[in-house]
Amino acid sequence: MTHPYEEDRHMKALKRHYDMLGFVADVQYGIPASCPCGGRILNEVSPDLKYPTDFDTFPGRTYFTCIKYENDGLHFRQPWVFGVQQEVEKLIKRVEEMAA
Numbered sequence: 001m002t003h004p005y006e007e008d009r010h011m012k013a014l015k016r017h018y019d020m021l022g023f024v025a026d027v028q029y030g031i032p033a034s035c036p037c038g039g040r041i042l043n044e045v046s047p048d049l050k051y052p053t054d055f056d057t058f059p060g061r062t063y064f065t066c067i068k069y070e071n072d073g074l075h076f077r078q079p080w081v082f083g084v085q086q087e088v089e090k091l092i093k094r095v096e097e098m099a100a
Contacts, residue, residue, distance in 0.1 A: 020074050031083045035066035035076040042067055043080065 020036060032041050046061040062080035069075045 017074075031087045032064050032076055032078065035068070037066065037068060037075055039066040039068040039075065041065065041076065 034041060042065050044063045044065040046063065063077055064080060064083050065077045066075040069077055
């Protein structure tokens with residue numbers, strides 16, 4: 001039988017983990033300023049080509065990546081093209097609202 005304090009500690013750790021996953025999912029829109037973990041965002045170029053015939057991924061695919069990135073779902077990594085496209089759409093919407 002585990003002690004109630006250990007169960008509470010374990011439950012709080014799980015809650016922090018799932019909250020962090022939610023924060024990462026929420027920040028996946030537009031150009032990121034920082035990762036939810038507090039890490040700095042880098043512009044990273046993938047060393048391998050995704051599609052050799054695709055002009056968008058030549059010479060490598062560009063990402064917005066957290067400096068502390070590990071493939072554990074708790075850090076930010078987003079394709080550069082998606083972030084810029086979403087940011088442009090957001091700006092177009094703001095301009096249309098201002099014009100109306």
